[in-house]
Amino acid sequence: MKCSRRSFLKKGLGSAVAASLPLSSFKFLSPAEARAAVGDPAVRWGFLVNTYKCVGCGMCVKACKKENGVPYDLPITRTWVERYVITSDGEDHIDSPAGGRDGYTSPKIEGKDIPAEEITKAFFVPKLCNQCANPACVQVCPVGATFQTEDGVVLIDRTWCIGCGYCIMACPYGVRFFHPVYKVADKCTFCYHRITKGMKSACVQACPFGARQIGNLKDPDDPVTKAILTERVAVLKDEYGTKPQVFYIGLDENVR
Amino acid sequence: MKNHVLRPLFAAMALVALILTARAIMVPPDFGVHGKSFTYNFYRAGAVSDWKNFPVSYKGSTYCVECHNENAESIAASKHRVIQCENCHGPARNHPEDPETLTINRSRDLCLRCHAALPYPGSLRSELPAIDPAEHNPGEACVECHNPHNPNLEDME
CATH class of the missing domain: 1.20.5 (Single alpha-helices involved in coiled-coils or other helix-helix interfaces)
Structure with missing residues (x-):
C-alpha cells in the first residue's frame, strides 16, 4: 500500500477535524421528541377587562410604567387606555394622550370641545398584550428570542433579541415597541414576575374599580374563568386568528 | 471520480x-x-x-398595612378604600430600607384623574362624584380642604 507524506497529512488532518466535531451539533429536533417533552400545564393566564367599570383614571398605565421600568416620559407604554366618544351624528372621537398615563381630566378631544348633549355613548377601553394562543409576533422572530411560556404568556429574551423589529410590525394590536434602554423589543408580560409569585399584575392591582382582572383560565373556579364562561365577552380583532386571551366585557363596534 | x-x-x-x-x-x-x-x-x-426574577416595585396595600395599621383603619371607612396605598404614596419597592421615605403625590391632578367631570353615559366615570376643575376652587390643592383618607367634608367636622 502506497501512502505519500502528502496524502497521509491530508487524511490525518481530515480525520482530526471530523473527530473533534461534537455529535450533538448534528442533532436535529424531531416532532415526536418535542411533543414528548411537554406535560400538561395546569395554568393558562387570561385577562378580563370590563369597559363599563373603567373611569379613565390611568392609574394602571402609571403603575405599569413604574413597575416594569418603561421610560416614564417617552411615548412608549406596555398598556394604555383609549377614550371613545360617539356623537349623535355617528362620528367617533378617539384619543389616548400619553397612553392615558395622566388620566382623562378634560372633555376636550384633540383640542375639540364636544357638547355633552351630542354624546350618545362614551367609554374607556384599556389595552394591553393579548398573550395570543397563536402569536403572530413569535412566528416572525428570526432568532427564537420571543416565545410562549407553558402558562401561555409571550415573553422576550432580552439577551437573545437582536432588535430587528419584525415582531413590532407583526403584532396586529400594536402592543410591541422598541425599548430604548435595552435596545430590544418590549411588551406587556402580564407582569410575569408578579403573577408567578401569586401577586396580581401591577395594572390589575392599581385599578380601584376592578376593571382589570387576571386569572387562570384552566381553573374553572377562578372568577375570571367563570366570568368568561358565563358572561358575554369579546376579543379584539378575532378575524386575525391569533386567538387573543384578553377578553372584554362591553366591547363596542367602534373599538379598533 | x-x-x-x-x-x-x-x-x-x-x-x-x-x-x-x-x-x-x-x-x-x-x-x-x-x-x-x-x-x-x-x-x-x-x-x-x-x-x-424581575424586581417587584408595587408591593400592594397588604404590605403597607403590616406597619401602617392606623392609616389603613382611617381609610377603611371611606369610599377611597378601593384605592391602593401606592397609587398616591408611590411604589414601596424595598421600603423602609430603600427608599427610606415615600414621596406622597398631593397634587390636584391626581384627584382630577377620577373627579374631573366627564359627561360619559354608560361609563362608570359619570357616576363618580365630580367637579368642573375650572370652576371648583381652580388652582387650589384638593388636600387643603379634603382629607384623601376620608374626603367627605361633612365627616371632617
Whole structure:
C-alpha cells in the first residue's frame, strides 16, 4: 500500500477535524421528541377587562410604567387606555394622550370641545398584550428570542433579541415597541414576575374599580374563568386568528 | 471520480461542519423546544427565570398595612378604600430600607384623574362624584380642604 507524506497529512488532518466535531451539533429536533417533552400545564393566564367599570383614571398605565421600568416620559407604554366618544351624528372621537398615563381630566378631544348633549355613548377601553394562543409576533422572530411560556404568556429574551423589529410590525394590536434602554423589543408580560409569585399584575392591582382582572383560565373556579364562561365577552380583532386571551366585557363596534 | 470533482463537495461538507460546530458552541445549552410547538416554544429556558426574577416595585396595600395599621383603619371607612396605598404614596419597592421615605403625590391632578367631570353615559366615570376643575376652587390643592383618607367634608367636622 502506497501512502505519500502528502496524502497521509491530508487524511490525518481530515480525520482530526471530523473527530473533534461534537455529535450533538448534528442533532436535529424531531416532532415526536418535542411533543414528548411537554406535560400538561395546569395554568393558562387570561385577562378580563370590563369597559363599563373603567373611569379613565390611568392609574394602571402609571403603575405599569413604574413597575416594569418603561421610560416614564417617552411615548412608549406596555398598556394604555383609549377614550371613545360617539356623537349623535355617528362620528367617533378617539384619543389616548400619553397612553392615558395622566388620566382623562378634560372633555376636550384633540383640542375639540364636544357638547355633552351630542354624546350618545362614551367609554374607556384599556389595552394591553393579548398573550395570543397563536402569536403572530413569535412566528416572525428570526432568532427564537420571543416565545410562549407553558402558562401561555409571550415573553422576550432580552439577551437573545437582536432588535430587528419584525415582531413590532407583526403584532396586529400594536402592543410591541422598541425599548430604548435595552435596545430590544418590549411588551406587556402580564407582569410575569408578579403573577408567578401569586401577586396580581401591577395594572390589575392599581385599578380601584376592578376593571382589570387576571386569572387562570384552566381553573374553572377562578372568577375570571367563570366570568368568561358565563358572561358575554369579546376579543379584539378575532378575524386575525391569533386567538387573543384578553377578553372584554362591553366591547363596542367602534373599538379598533 | 476525479479529485477536482470531489474537491468542492469536500469544501461544502467542511463548511457545513464548521457552521454546525459554531452553532453548538454559541447557542446556550438550554435552548430548545420547551412546549408544544417548534413555532412558538423554541427558546432559551433561562429567559423564563430571568423574567421571574424581575424586581417587584408595587408591593400592594397588604404590605403597607403590616406597619401602617392606623392609616389603613382611617381609610377603611371611606369610599377611597378601593384605592391602593401606592397609587398616591408611590411604589414601596424595598421600603423602609430603600427608599427610606415615600414621596406622597398631593397634587390636584391626581384627584382630577377620577373627579374631573366627564359627561360619559354608560361609563362608570359619570357616576363618580365630580367637579368642573375650572370652576371648583381652580388652582387650589384638593388636600387643603379634603382629607384623601376620608374626603367627605361633612365627616371632617
